Amino acid sequence: MNRRKIKSPSDLEKLRQEILAKRDPKKPRIAICAGTGCLALGARKVITTFKEELKKRGLENEVEIRETGCPGFCEKGTIVVIYPEGIYYLQVQPGDVPEIVEKTLVEKKHVERLLYTDPATNEKAIHEDEIPFYKHQMRLLIGNNIKVDPKNIDDYIALGGYRALAKALPEMTPEEVIEEVKRANLRGRGGGGFPAGRKWETTRNAPGEPKYVIVNCDEGDPGAFMNRALMEGNPHSVIEGLIIGAYAIGSHEGFIYVRDEYPLAVENTSIALGQAREYGLLGRDIMGSGFDFDVKIFRGAGAFISGESSALMSSLEGKVGAPKPKYVHTSIKGLWNKPSNLNNVETWANIPLIINKGARWFTSIGTEGSKGTKIFALVGKVNNTGLVEVPFGITLREIIYNIGGGIPNNKKFKAVQTGGPSGGCIPERFIDTAVDFDELTKLGSMMGSGGMIVMDEDTCMVDVARYFIDFLVDESCGRCVPCREGLERMSEILNDICEGRGKEGDIELLEELSEVMKDTSMCGLGRTAPNPVLTTIHYFREEYDAHIKEKKCPAHVCKALIEYYIDAEKCTGCLACLKACPEGAIAGEKEKVHVINREKCSKCGICYDTCKFGAVIIS
Amino acid sequence: MDEDKIDKIIEEHRTDKSELIPILQDVQAEYNWLPQDTLRYIAKRLQVPLTDVFGIATFYKSFSLKPRGKHLVRVCLGTACHVRGGPRILETAERILGIKTGETTEDYKFTLESVNCLGCCALGPVMVVDNEYYGKLPPTKVEKVLHKYGYTSLSSGKGGET
Ligand SMILES: Cc1cc2nc3c(=O)[nH]c(=O)nc-3n(C[C@H](O)[C@H](O)[C@H](O)COP(=O)(O)O)c2cc1C
Ligand code: SF4
Ligand code: SF4
Ligand code: FES
Ligand code: FES
Numbered sequence: 001m002n003r004r005k006i007k008s009p010s011d012l013e014k015l016r017q018e019i020l021a022k023r024d025p026k027k028p029r030i031a032i033c034a035g036t037g038c039l040a041l042g043a044r045k046v047i048t049t050f051k052e053e054l055k056k057r058g059l060e061n062e063v064e065i066r067e068t069g070c071p072g073f074c075e076k077g078t079i080v081v082i083y084p085e086g087i088y089y090l091q092v093q094p095g096d097v098p099e100i101v102e103k104t105l106v107e108k109k110h111v112e113r114l115l116y117t118d119p120a121t122n123e124k125a126i127h128e129d130e131i132p133f134y135k136h137q138m139r140l141l142i143g144n145n146i147k148v149d150p151k152n153i154d155d156y157i158a159l160g161g162y163r164a165l166a167k168a169l170p171e172m173t174p175e176e177v178i179e180e181v182k183r184a185n186l187r188g189r190g191g192g193g194f195p196a197g198r199k200w201e202t203t204r205n206a207p208g209e210p211k212y213v214i215v216n217c218d219e220g221d222p223g224a225f226m227n228r229a230l231m232e233g234n235p236h237s238v239i240e241g242l243i244i245g246a247y248a249i250g251s252h253e254g255f256i257y258v259r260d261e262y263p264l265a266v267e268n269t270s271i272a273l274g275q276a277r278e279y280g281l282l283g284r285d286i287m288g289s290g291f292d293f294d295v296k297i298f299r300g301a302g303a304f305i306s307g308e309s310s311a312l313m314s315s316l317e318g319k320v321g322a323p324k325p326k327y328v329h330t331s332i333k334g335l336w337n338k339p340s341n342l343n344n345v346e347t348w349a350n351i352p353l354i355i356n357k358g359a360r361w362f363t364s365i366g367t368e369g370s371k372g373t374k375i376f377a378l379v380g381k382v383n384n385t386g387l388v389e390v391p392f393g394i395t396l397r398e399i400i401y402n403i404g405g406g407i408p409n410n411k412k413f414k415a416v417q418t419g420g421p422s423g424g425c426i427p428e429r430f431i432d433t434a435v436d437f438d439e440l441t442k443l444g445s446m447m448g449s450g451g452m453i454v455m456d457e458d459t460c461m462v463d464v465a466r467y468f469i470d471f472l473v474d475e476s477c478g479r480c481v482p483c484r485e486g487l488e489r490m491s492e493i494l495n496d497i498c499e500g501r502g503k504e505g506d507i508e509l510l511e512e513l514s515e516v517m518k519d520t521s522m523c524g525l526g527r528t529a530p531n532p533v534l535t536t537i538h539y540f541r542e543e544y545d546a547h548i549k550e551k552k553c554p555a556h557v558c559k560a561l562i563e564y565y566i567d568a569e570k571c572t573g574c575l576a577c578l579k580a581c582p583e584g585a586i587a588g589e590k591e592k593v594h595v596i597n598r599e600k601c602s603k604c605g606i607c608y609d610t611c612k613f614g615a616v617i618i619s
Numbered sequence: 620m621d622e623d624k625i626d627k628i629i630e631e632h633r634t635d636k637s638e639l640i641p642i643l644q645d646v647q648a649e650y651n652w653l654p655q656d657t658l659r660y661i662a663k664r665l666q667v668p669l670t671d672v673f674g675i676a677t678f679y680k681s682f683s684l685k686p687r688g689k690h691l692v693r694v695c696l697g698t699a700c701h702v703r704g705g706p707r708i709l710e711t712a713e714r715i716l717g718i719k720t721g722e723t724t725e726d727y728k729f730t731l732e733s734v735n736c737l738g739c740c741a742l743g744p745v746m747v748v749d750n751e752y753y754g755k756l757p758p759t760k761v762e763k764v765l766h767k768y769g770y771t772s773l774s775s776g777k778g779g780e781t
Contacts, residue, residue, distance in 0.1 A: 037739040040752030074741035222697030222736035260644075260681045261737050263750070301640055301679030304735070318637035319671075320678045377740055379699035385741040417698065453698050467701050471735065477678075580759065582714055604714075605707060606758060 005280035007288045009166035012157070015279075019158045028063045028105055029083040031146050035070030035232055036225075036264055038077035042094065046078045049097040063105060066155075069233015069268075071146040072387035073133055076116075081146055086127045089114040119383075119405070133384045136402045138365070138373050138391045141349050142226075145233035150268040153275035156236040162281060164352035168244045169289040172355075177248035178204065181351065183359035185371045190216050190307075190344030191422065191448050191524070193370070193437040199331050199341060204249045206332040206339035211251040214316070214335070214342040215242055217258045217265065218300050218307035221420030222471065224451035226375035226387050227345040231258065231265040234349070235272035239295065241351030243286065246293045249341055254295040257312055260302045269297055304421075304475035308523055309334070309342045311477070322477035323523040344449070346375060366392035370436035374450055380417075381456040383408050392436040396426065399435070400454055411456040415539070419448030421468045421475075422528035424535030425461060444535045446528065460557035461540040462547050466494035468532040476525060483526030486517040490533060499560040502548035507537055556618040559603045563619050566607075568593045570615035577607035577616060620656045624649060629664055636667050639675055643682060651691075652683040688723045688730040690768045692716075693747045697736030700743035704758070708744045709733055711758040715765060728769060 006012050032038075032047050047067060054060045071079055076090035082104050089100065092114060103109045116125040118132070125131045128146075148155035156162070168177050182197030203211055215238060219227040230238060242254050258266050273295055276282045284292045298316055305311050306321030313335045315321030334340025350372060354362050363371045370392035376399065379385045383405035390399060396416055400406070407413050415425040424445035426433070433439050437447045455464065469491045478484045490513055493506050514530030521527045537544060546552045553561040566577075566586075573591040585601040588594030596607070608616045628645045632638035642661060647653055653676055662669040676682045694709040709731075713719055716729055723730040737745055742754025746764065753764050762770070 036737070036752070037742055037754070040739050040742055040745065040754045074739060077742075219738070220735075222701075223699040223740050225736070225738040225740055228738040259738075261734065299641065299644060301644065301675075302681035303679050306679075315640065316637070318635075318639040318675075320674050322678075377699075379740045379743065380702045385699075387741075420698070451698065453702060455702060459702055464702075467698070475735075582711075604710060604758070606711075609757065609759065 003275070003278035005278075006162075007280065009170060009287060012162055012166045012287065016157050016160070019154045023158070026084055029066060030063060030105075031066045031068050031081040031083065033070060033077060033079040033146065034067040035074070035077075035145075035229060036262075037070055037074030038079060039264075041074075041077040043078040045094045046080065046092055046097060049094040050101070053097050053101045057101065057106075059101070059105070066149050067151070068148060069145040069150050070142075070229040070387065071128075071233075072139075072142055072229065072389070073131075073384070074387070075385040079146070080114075081128070088116065088126065088128050088131060090116055132405065133386065133388075133403055136394075136398060137389050139389045140353060140373050141237070141346065142229060142233075142375055142387060142389050144237070145229065148234055148236075150233055150235055151271050153236060153272065153279065156234070160356075161236055161352075162240055164355035165240050165243055165281070166287060168247060168355050169287055169291060174204065174248045174250060177244060177355070180359050181248070181354060184354045184362040185359075185369075186347065186350055186354060186362070187370060187437060188344055189346035189350075189374065189449065191419075191446070193447060196343060196347055199343075200245060200249050202329070202331040203251075203339045203341040208333075208338050210253055210338055211249055212335045212338060212340040213242055213246045213249055213251045213254040214312070214340060215254070215256040215345055215348055216307060216309075216312060216342055217256060217262070217345045218312060219259050219262070219345075219449065220304040220307040220475075221449045221451045223379055223453050224377045224420060224449045226377055226450055228259075228262050228265055229375075229387055230345050230349050231256075232262070232268050235265075235269045236276065237349045237352060238345055239269075239272060239276055239282075241348035242295065243281065243293055244351050244355060245341065245343070245348065247291050251341070252292050252294070254293065255298055255316055255335075256295060257298050257300060257316065260300045266297060266299055273297065304471075305477045305523075305525055308525065311523075312342065313340060320477075322479055323525075325522055346450075367434060367436045367439075369438050374435075374447070376450045376452045378404050378452050378454070380453040381407055381411065381459065382454040390435075393434045395432050395434055397431045399452065400431070404454065407454070407456050411458060413454070414457050414459055415455045415461065417445075417453040417455065417464065417532070418451065419446030419528075419531070420451045421472055422446050422524065422531055423448045423451070424531045425455070425464060425539060426535070427539040444531065444538060446531065458555050458557070460498075460553055460555035461536040461543045462494065462497055462553075463555075463557045465533045465536045466491070466498055469494055469529070472525065472529050476529075480520075480522040480526060482517050482520040483522070483529065486513050486521075486526070487529060489513055490530075494533070497544065497547045498553075498558040500547075500551045500558075502544075502551075504548070506548060507541070507544055510537065562603065563598065564596055564601055564603060564605070564607060565617055565619065566594050566596055567615045567617050570613050572613055572615070574613070576612070577610050580606050580610040582606060620654060620660060622660065625657055625660055625664075629661070634665055636665055636671075639665065639667065639672065640679070643672075643676060647682060651687050652685060654686075655684070686723070686727065688727045690729050690749055691732065692729055692765070693732045693734045693737075694720075695735070695737050695743065695745040695747075696733045697740060697743075699736070699740035700745055703743040705744040707758050708746055708756055708761060711761045712746070712765070715762050715770070729765070 080089040080092045116131045186196045187193040306315045310324040311321045375389045578586040662672045
């Protein structure tokens with residue numbers, strides 16, 4: 001497509017009007033989520049089936065199809081929304097498509113079974129704002145994902161995109177932009193919660209040219225995917241924030257560092273950068289302001305530690321992505337030893353909002369110390385899993401129950417893990433805690449990047465601690481001794497405990513190691529690594545004791561401490577488990593009680609999943 | 620090694636040390652792994668010490684210095700998948716393919732790897748074969764998925780490690 005350069009703010013407004021004039025708001029439009037989650041559930045096939053079906057009925061010019069990014073409710077994918085009415089269909093399969101076209105597009109009726117049904121009342125919800133998962137959210141950042149095709153910049157512009165840039169460049173001085181971001185008290189969303197405005201100012205004032213601005217989309221926390229959703233679903237919101245930041249800081253060159261596991265984010269961001277360049281929103285003399293700026297994408301190569309600021313910059317330089325000692329901050333001496341400002345994807349995406357609506361509006365949302373919204377990845381043992389954006393100050397209970405719909409299968413809630421490998425497990429008694437940076441830290445956990453993993457009674461807390469430590473053993477760069485050796489030792493102890501070799505004194509030893517690592521490790525990885533261990537010891541000590549003293553895993557997770565057996569009273573002799581057992585460890589005849597041979601059983605748990613009568617029991 | 624191919628990849632970037640990671644990524648996309656002679660050649664062309672090139676290739680997990688199978692099977696062990704049974708998916712895949720994580724079957728059809736989060740955590744447990752994602756996967760369905768990629772009991776058995 002040939003795009004005319006936007007040479008002034010009024011050009012942008014003119015273009016927006018032209019785009020809107022070409023679009024009939026009454027024209028039926030099918031928005032289909034083509035984010036990684038829905039694609040995993042077969043969205044591609046849903047999209048092609050819609051295209052075929054519309055063609056078959058000669059409707060291809062009457063109805064528009066828009067492939068969008070992730071609106072957050074991935075669990076219920078593929079998500080399909082029919083506009084202008086905004087009818088929200090969930091779990092759409094290719095086979096549902098002819099019916100949607102017939103009933104909804106032609107007859108203007110709903111396909112009842114594809115609407116959200118409240119599990120308690122059986123009531124149907126038709127629109128996004130009637131679905132409890134969405135109703136209790138505040139979707140300032142992620143709300144537009146279902147409204148834009150990330151591969152088409154015009155969609156973003158139609159919604160008022162790049163207006164913040166059009167305001168900042170001619171009307172505000174760089175200092176005024178920084179002042180506004182400082183007044184908004186925007187804290188970094190990548191983990192530390194450092195005030196973005198102050199960091200920008202440091203880089204702006206640091207001696208040395210050129211200066212760099214960088215987007216951190218390394219998203220290393222295993223279980224968090226909000227950066228993926230923004231970068232993939234609405235890349236221009238991040239790019240617009242980055243250009244404004246570059247202007248404020250005085251940088252002419254930017255980088256977007258994307259995790260290797262996110263190929264679609266790389267693709268959509270590349271397209272977005274190309275289109276922004278065609279419109280002159282990147283490049284020389286942006287919007288006639290005289291300001292020059294351009295951006296490159298860099299694909300990570302799979303290393304958690306490379307998400308740390310100095311490590312990420314080493315990686316950008318083509319080196320091993322390991323951290324440097326922090327005597328001098330990267331904001332003063334970063335990439336190629338030049339002043340460099342790094343922010344998380346979500347931090348950047350907040351900038352256009354702050355510029356458009358002002359710091360006063362932004363600070364009206366949230367708590368005293370944490371302003372605005374935060375996107376959490378609500379996953380694990382919770383009914384509605386997905387991305388939820390909420391104002392700071394909302395309680396864990398509201399997130400897990402009102403939005404998440406509680407715990408599946410009538411199980412009991414046990415804990416929620418926040419902050420990823422640097423965070424901790426928060427037990428049920430703190431479920432009414434208001435979520436913000438400071439409150440989570442007080443509980444020994446962290447905000448981190450916003451991972452929120454819900455755990456029920458079937459989750460073993462010792463196993464969770466072991467999981468994170470083993471993760472970090474693999475991911476530590478190994479440059480400093482306390483982190484390298486400390487993690488190895490902790491892993492040994494935790495593995496021993498989980499495998500029935502726990503000893504008196506192990507807990508104290510873990511605590512001691514934790515103190516040393518916290519105080520003497522070089523980077524954040526080592527310094528925060530003990531958190532998952534310390535919080536689980538602090539809040540769930542009895543589970544450690546059960547493993548160590550009684551050699552029991554109360555949650556039935558640690559394999560060495562459990563046995564599978566068949567309850568003779570309940571077994572109907574249906575042969576199902578016998579056929580399913582991969583080890584041939586189950587013996588029995590039709591309609592006779594089956595037995596498991598302990599010697600052969602590998603404790604894979606397949607029989608437990610297979611039995612429909614609840615006859616396989618774990619002890 | 621096809622020097623022309625590598626030259627072409629290098630030309631698409633700059634002959635600059637800072638382009639080392641993207642160059643290795645493109646070479647790996649071509650070969651599915653990083654053969655040693657390509658690393659030597661790249662070191663020579665970019666005039667960087669071979670140890671630096673090896674340093675990068677071993678530090679970053681997405682690089683493989685051993686040949687990989689035709690199909691790359693990756694099982695997610697991120698936190699969300701872990702609490703929803705990811706390790707059992709991996710064990711099942713190991714058992715079916717007859718190899719351990721990080722290994723390749725003898726006939727070079729499958730390489731099995733684990734990965735920390737693929738960004739579709741709401742669908743855990745997740746397994747990815749090549750670029751196809753399988754979400755909410757019960758252990759009982761793993762074999763069926765592998766069949767789609769030509770798994771027969773003949774493929775199982777240990778090949779080289781990756
Ligand atoms: C081991 C480690 C891994 C990190 N990984 C990430 C990451 O994946 N994404 C991210 O934004 N920040 C990550 N951080 C935090 C960054 O160092 C840095 O503080 C952040 O990107 C700054 O952006 P913000 O101020 O907008 O949060 C990590 C830090 C450590 C110590
Ligand atoms: S704390 Fe761990 S990851 Fe960080 S520098 Fe030290 S060894 Fe490396
Ligand atoms: S599946 Fe259950 S009921 Fe059927 S034979 Fe096995 S234990 Fe008995
Ligand atoms: S990917 Fe479709 S809802 Fe998340
Ligand atoms: S934890 Fe498995 S996809 Fe994120």
